[in-house]
Amino acid sequence: MRLAHLEMKMAMVHVLRRVKFVKTDELEMEYYIQRCCIQLTKNIEETILRGEKIDVKRVYGGYTMDVIAGTAFGVEVNSQKDLDQPFIRDAGSLLAAITTDEGFLLTLSKSVPLLIPFIQFLVKKFFQPSGLKSFTGVVHRIIEERKLEGNINRKPDFLQLLLSCEEKQTSDGEQMNVLSRTEVVAQAVAFFVVGYETTASTLQFMAYLLALHPEVQEKVVREIKEQLGDEIPTHEGVTKLKYLDSVIHETLRMYPPGGSADRVASEEVTIKGITIPKGAAVMIPITNVMKDPEYFPEPDKFKPERFYEGSVDPISFLAFGYGPRLCIGMRLSLLEMKMAMVHVLRRVKFLKTDDLQETLKIKPGSRLNIPDQVVAISGVMRETR
Numbered sequence: 001m002r003l004a005h006l007e008m009k010m011a012m013v014h015v016l017r018r019v020k021f022v023k024t025d026e027l028e029m030e031y032y033i034q035r036c037c038i039q040l041t042k043n044i045e046e047t048i049l050r051g052e053k054i055d056v057k058r059v060y061g062g063y064t065m066d067v068i069a070g071t072a073f074g075v076e077v078n079s080q081k082d083l084d085q086p087f088i089r090d091a092g093s094l095l096a097a098i099t100t101d102e103g104f105l106l107t108l109s110k111s112v113p114l115l116i117p118f119i120q121f122l123v124k125k126f127f128q129p130s131g132l133k134s135f136t137g138v139v140h141r142i143i144e145e146r147k148l149e150g151n152i153n154r155k156p157d158f159l160q161l162l163l164s165c166e167e168k169q170t171s172d173g174e175q176m177n178v179l180s181r182t183e184v185v186a187q188a189v190a191f192f193v194v195g196y197e198t199t200a201s202t203l204q205f206m207a208y209l210l211a212l213h214p215e216v217q218e219k220v221v222r223e224i225k226e227q228l229g230d231e232i233p234t235h236e237g238v239t240k241l242k243y244l245d246s247v248i249h250e251t252l253r254m255y256p257p258g259g260s261a262d263r264v265a266s267e268e269v270t271i272k273g274i275t276i277p278k279g280a281a282v283m284i285p286i287t288n289v290m291k292d293p294e295y296f297p298e299p300d301k302f303k304p305e306r307f308y309e310g311s312v313d314p315i316s317f318l319a320f321g322y323g324p325r326l327c328i329g330m331r332l333s334l335l336e337m338k339m340a341m342v343h344v345l346r347r348v349k350f351l352k353t354d355d356l357q358e359t360l361k362i363k364p365g366s367r368l369n370i371p372d373q374v375v376a377i378s379g380v381m382r383e384t385r
């Protein structure tokens with residue numbers, strides 16, 4: 001608790017010295033996400049009208065890429081207008097590499113820090129994922145453009161916060177350089193890829209589960225009608241959708257995008273007879289905890305009610321991690337998922353067809369939960385009121 005207080009105070013002093021949070025930007029962000037939702041709905045409708053199945057990861061991937069690029073980096077990449085865009089392909093190949101081969105090396109380096117220089121050499125020599133160069137190139141370009149523009153009237157988005165740490169800062173008359181350019185670019189690329197993939201993956205699993213469970217889908221649609229009528233799903237409006245919130249949580253419980261989280265023990269501790277020495281790397285198996293019947297009875301069943309009725313112990317729901325390092329994109333991602341689902345489900349019904357798999361096979365050997373094959377779902381247009 002004391003560490004968390006200290007961390008929060010230090011962060012707030014640093015941020016509020018340089019940044020003022022204002023309501024207008026929130027509204028601008030909300031308006032921007034609404035625009036992305038309209039394009040998403042249009043893409044899904046057009047797929048249905050062409051008589052094709054919906055490749056849900058592809059359409060939602062375009063949506064989440066547009067949202068993260070616009071909200072965190074202030075650029076419109078229009079991924080949804082061209083779903084074959086290199087931007088998305090590069091993010092995919094980068095992610096695949098990080099979560100498999102390099103991911104293994106990363107885990108190894110955390111467990112045996114002495115190996116870090118050797119592992120860095122291996123990664124540079126043999127594991128340069130194809131998307132990395134073009135992706136970092138794009139981020140470099142965005143940064144250069146910002147530097148040329150200057151900081152005047154610039155919105156306090158994620159990239160701007162990172163860049164402000166790159167500048168030399170004066171603290172008690174001393175010069176400090178907090179982040180190097182390479183570190184800024186690395187953080188930015190990671191943010192782009194993580195912000196895109198996790199939310200797209202959850203929306204994909206949610207669409208699949210809603211198709212498989214038509215009664216749940218109709219309950220969500222009823223709640224939207226009762227709580228929002230024809231209103232635009234604003235940030236405030238979507239907070240009324242408690243059942244949709246439970247559906248999202250239950251989807252994340254069954255298919256958390258990240259299968260594990262890491263920590264390093266800051267001191268020696270003994271838990272249930274097992275001693276973890278100071279400095280040891282600890283991996284928290286998120287997927288396994290959320291499939292444990294002790295915390296979630298009948299874990300293989302999709303039951304949003306367990307969250308709706310409020311019987312879940314918060315520490316057993318680990319999809320966003322836990323504690324001071326909880327996912328910082330959680331609120332953005334919940335907002336964008338709710339807004340997207342309201343827009344889409346008002347117009348489209350996902351269908352349970354005979355060929356829809358009853359269970360999804362997950363790709364082995366990855367730290368992410370990724371389906372073994374493309375998830376394609378049939379849909380029809382709902383009757384308009």
Ligand code: HEM
Pocket residue numbers: 068072191194195196198199202252256257258260261262318319320321322323324325326327328329330332333
């Ligand atoms: C459904 C969506 C998401 C899920 C399930 C998810 C999950 C997670 C998890 C499990 C962690 C590790 C937390 C821990 O170690 O305790 C994490 C950290 C993080 N996430 Fe997310 N995430 C999501 C969306 C996002 C988005 C949209 C962004 C960016 C806007 C983002 C950025 C980050 C960052 C930067 C961290 C590192 C935080 C830190 O180390 O302090 N995430 N996320």
